[in-house]
């Protein structure tokens with residue numbers, strides 16, 4: 001069975017193929033009728049056991065743009081509240097005639113468990129602090145559209161990396177595409193074993209400003225305990241925030257990215273977030289095209305991921 005659960009297992013040709021496909025779908029999305037019949041008759045279920053704005057809605061838009069039907073599961077109004085198990089929940093939805101599930105869950109590994117129980121493709125829409133592979137694809141697409149290639153680019157990922165599934169997925173995808181990844185954060189918010197990662201480690205954002213081509217800012221994941229990793233929001237901003245003053249010290253062509261949701265005034269200044277070199281809304285738009293590429297690959301049946 002074919003799934004997309006992690007970027008760790010994706011080779012360069014596979015990622016580049018998905019990005020090429022996503023570029024093609026980005027062209028479809030700006031047509032007067034932004035839709036193709038590729039997945040007519042298929043049904044995609046959005047199984048989000050954790051909140052989401054961007055991932056859930058862009059998967060819905062992606063599926064509909066490929067002419068698939070969609071079903072959206074809402075945990076708070078479901079029979080989970082009557083004690084139904086995760087396994088019975090997904091088997092029940094599968095029995096309604098679903099062809100693919102997108103799963104977000106707070107528990108690391110939940111999409112793998114679900115993939116074991118089901119006979120249809122599963123896409124990881126974010127599991128705990130572990131992986132968020134389609135976020136990495138849309139981020140790499142956004143960088144590639146600006147610089148043509150990630151080869152040799154210096155990408156600084158700044159903030160709460162320890163609790164970030166976005167960082168984990170991006171580190172594997174970006175380095176596979178040839179980028180140099182620098183992790184920037186206090187020791188309390190960095191991975192426990194950074195020496196096992198294909199990265200360099202820095203403890204102050206000012207160390208990387210003059211060489212970064214991309215500054216990728218992360219939200220502090222308070223819901224996963226990240227807030228206890230530094231004394232206060234103002235101290236965090238002082239050492240790691242992309243303020244207007246720091247933005248002026250970047251290379252002229254450098255860009256700023258953020259997966260959202262942003263905490264304006266903490267990790268990113270208000271003016272920086274709205275600057276044309278902050279590609280945050282382009283990332284969101286590319287989320288639709290990238291997810292179209294993933295759904296098409298997994299459901300159209302001729303390619304493996």
Ligand code: CP
Pocket residue numbers: 051052053054055056126135259260261
């Ligand atoms: N970037 C991201 O995953 O956003 P959502 O939590 O809104 O889906």
